[in-house]
Amino acid sequence: MHAVVTVTGKDKKGIIAEVSRFLAEKNANIEDISQTILGEYFAMIMLVDISGIQEELSVLAKECAEMGKQIGMSVHVQHEDIFNAMHNI
Amino acid sequence: MFNKFDVLETINMVEKEHLDIRTITMGISLLSCIRATAKETADAVYDIVCKKAENIVKTAADLSGEYGIPIVNKRVSVTPVSLITAGFPEEAPLIGRALDRAAHTLGIDFLGGYSALVHKGTADYEEKFLRTIPETLATTERLCSSVNVGSSKSGINMDAVRQMGEIIKETARLTEKNDGLGCAKLVVFCNAVEDNPFMAGAFHGVGEADTVINVGVSGPGVVEHALKSIPDADLTEVAETIKRTAFKITRAGQLIAKEASQRLGARFGIVDLSLAPTPARGDSVAAILEEVGLESVGTHGTTAILAMLNDAVKKGGVMASSRVGGLSGAFIPVSEDIGMIEAAEAGKITLDKLEAMTCVCSVGLDMIAISGSTSASTISAMIADEAAIGMVNNKTTAVRVIPAPGKKVGEWVNFGGLLGRAPVMPVHESSAEKFISRGGLIPAPIHSFKN
Missing domain, CATH: 3.20.70.20 (Anaerobic Ribonucleotide-triphosphate Reductase Large Chain)
Known part of the structure; x- marks a missing residue:
């Protein structure tokens, strides 16, 4: 089972480190990362294997959003199926 | 596989453009709840709604959290109440209030189906049922009512149309403290559909399966x-x-509907x-x-x-x-x-x-x-x-x-x-x-x- 983690906000040092550390603690495995800087704007999208997480995905999503707030970023965690449904036929 | 633009587009839709699932509505048949008296029927109705829709609020919250799309309303629609109160139409408000209590217990936003289908003619019990609508809407909070007065196949029942004008006026009078709020929960249809998830017109048609998610x-x-x-x-x-755009929005709805059901x-x-x-x-x-x-x-x-x-x-x-x-x-x-x-x-x-x-x-x-x-x-x-x-x-x-x-x-x-x-x-x-x-x-x- 996979989730997509999206991190957006103003660029600064240590964003990837912080998010990766958090996901590792939750036993989520990062499988793919795509990251760009547009001006001062940081955008990162990760594909994460969540089969090993101990909590419900909705709880992890809430905690990630909270962690994002602490580092001044907007962090979304969503089941990959929503993107497959909306963007693939 | 989706790309990063797809991901960012979806997030923008939710954050900036108000994309949401407007409602998950569970349709529940009440036909098995008909008893000899209104009191027994009301009890059976309360029990079945509370049991079947027990997890609707939690499930909606879970789905919303997992997929990152807000689910605004959780609702229930039921078999037109006029049908299950045919034996005691004057006491239909008892069933209406039981449904409203169930809506409060479940924590859902609205419950629809205090309804009658009179598009070809009004039966005696339906005429009496229609007269209970104003009082019922005035003494309930989350209950919605609808009446079908016409169809392409049967024509328009003008006796019912005349009666509904009076019922709307009476509903406004009984809820005058709130600007006639009762009328916002009362809709008069032609060609009503049996699987509508939206309020105030949702009811669970008799041709539907026992319990469905719309x-x-x-x-x-x-x-x-x-x-x-x-x-x-x-x-x-x-x-x-x-x-x-409609395609993308609907795909999100389809996914949520499948998972929720x-x-x-x-x-x-x-x-x-x-x-x-x-x-x-x-x-x-x-x-x-x-x-x-x-x-x-x-x-x-x-x-x-x-x-x-x-x-x-x-x-x-x-x-x-x-x-x-x-x-x-x-x-x-x-x-x-x-x-x-x-x-x-x-x-x-x-x-x-x-x-x-x-x-x-x-x-x-x-x-x-x-x-x-x-x-x-x-x-x-x-x-x-x-x-x-x-x-x-x-x-x-x-x-x-x-x-x-x-x-x-x-x-x-x-x-x-x-x-x-x-x-x-x-x-x-x-x-x-x-x-x-x-x-x-x-x-x-x-x-x-x-x-």
Whole structure:
């Protein structure tokens, strides 16, 4: 089972480190990362294997959003199926 | 596989363009709850609704958290209550209040189905049931009521139309402290559908399975935003863009509907492809029409754009979902759409134009405040006009007007929340009393004889 983690906000040092550390603690495995800087704007999208997480995905999503707030970023965690449904036929 | 632009587009739709699943509605059959007395029936109804929909609120919260899409309303629709109270119609309010209690226990937003289907004739028990609607709506909070008075196949039951004018007036009187709020929970249909997830008109048809999940998607803001990116496109491209956007929105609804029905142990009913506005800015159907090129909704050209919008939404949505149903189209409730509210306030949209718009979109004269002094026969005549449009055009039409007690044209009614606020709009003053007092049945049109 996979989730997509999206991190957006103003660029600064240590964003990837912080998010990766958090996901590792939750036993989520990062499988793919795509990251760009547009001006001062940081955008990162990760594909994460969540089969090993101990909590419900909705709880992890809430905690990630909270962690994002602490580092001044907007962090979304969503089941990959929503993107497959909306963007693939 | 999706790419990063797809991901960011979805997130933008939710964060900036008000994409949401407007409602998960569980349809529950109450036919197994009929007992010898009203009290026993009310108890059975309360139990079955609480049991079947026990997890609907939690499941909606889980799905919303997992997929990152807000699910705004959790609702239940039930078998038309007139059918299960046929043996004791005067005591139907007992069942109505039991349903309202169940809605509170479950924590759901609305429960629909205090309804009667009288499109060909009103049975004695139905006539008595209809008379209980005002009191029931005045003594409940989350219960919604609907009455089907006509169909393309059977014609229009004008006796019921006359009675509904009086019932709407009485409902307004009994809820006058809240500007006639009861009328916002009462809708009169022609060609009512049995799987509609939207309120106030949802009920669980007798042709439906025992327990089903119907999902209503929304997203006028997403469509408006998509159109903003093509300001100079011709109308072929505009229609195509609406179609593509509707496809994406509906796919989200389809996914949620499938998951929700699985988790709740119910059948997947339908996805209703409706563009349902809210009073929030950026979530308006009127704004889409204006984005296409109107100075204000209500001016000449409104009907044409609405027809195109309604059709494109259906075409995109049908492709995206395995089971489409409900009302499926664009809603034009006045008090629930900021663009409509502003046009009504400025006198730029009239009831006559709204009536014309209902010929080409789903539903009808919806959430319109009129003067409290409007006569019952005038309200009945409005219902008759809408029912005629529905009957002849083989589509659902409805009337949900609020004759706000003590309020005159230009004054405001305010219902709060998703029901919104609206200025009192003028109606024609010439009487239709004689027409309405004739009663009888307006026969079905010739093109209904298809057998």
